[in-house]
Amino acid sequence: MISALFVLTVAAGGFFAREFGLALAAEMIIAIVLGISSPKPRAFCSGLCPRGRALGFALRPISLGKTLPRMFSSRAFRRFLCGTSMFLVVMSLFQVRPGVAVAEWAGMVFWTLCLITLSLGIVLGIVFKPRTWCAVCPLGTLQDTIREGRSRQALSSPSGTP
Numbered sequence: 001m002i003s004a005l006f007v008l009t010v011a012a013g014g015f016f017a018r019e020f021g022l023a024l025a026a027e028m029i030i031a032i033v034l035g036i037s038s039p040k041p042r043a044f045c046s047g048l049c050p051r052g053r054a055l056g057f058a059l060r061p062i063s064l065g066k067t068l069p070r071m072f073s074s075r076a077f078r079r080f081l082c083g084t085s086m087f088l089v090v091m092s093l094f095q096v097r098p099g100v101a102v103a104e105w106a107g108m109v110f111w112t113l114c115l116i117t118l119s120l121g122i123v124l125g126i127v128f129k130p131r132t133w134c135a136v137c138p139l140g141t142l143q144d145t146i147r148e149g150r151s152r153q154a155l156s157s158p159s160g161t162p
């Protein structure tokens with residue numbers, strides 16, 4: 001319930017102050033840092049992410065529980081979605097308008113991303129299983145990609161350690 005309240009606060013708060021969106025940027029940074037430093041796979045997802053828990057909590061009673069077509073959880077699709085969203089976020093951050101504070105602009109970019117992905121997550125969670133968003137979530141894919149990179153690095157290092 002706390003996770004659901006947090007997600008709602010960020011989503012609704014952005015209508016009044018775009019800086020609420022910076023919460024999403026902070027989540028991304030934490031997920032990347034944990035992805036690089038934690039031995040656990042998807043440490044951010046299992047320990048900290050409010051959205052996954054919020055979707056599971058809020059949508060369980062109304063979810064139709066259908067199975068997501070395999071194509072959407074394929075590695076290629078997830079990477080495409082992750083790469084595209086990262087690209088759009090970075091490009092949008094550089095489009096800062098004159099006279100707009102950087103924090104407000106960045107907040108607006110991340111808040112917009114928050115609303116789009118939350119809406120998608122809700123629709124997917126109603127039609128399919130409550131946490132279906134987690135199967136395609138760019139932040140989850142990013143953590144998987146970092147982990148794969150770390151594993152490859154460990155295998156290629158002479159001592160077998162990174």
Ligand code: SF4
Pocket residue numbers: 044045046049050051052053133134135137138139140141
């Ligand atoms: S996959 Fe995404 S939404 Fe799901 S728990 Fe991980 S970061 Fe959160």
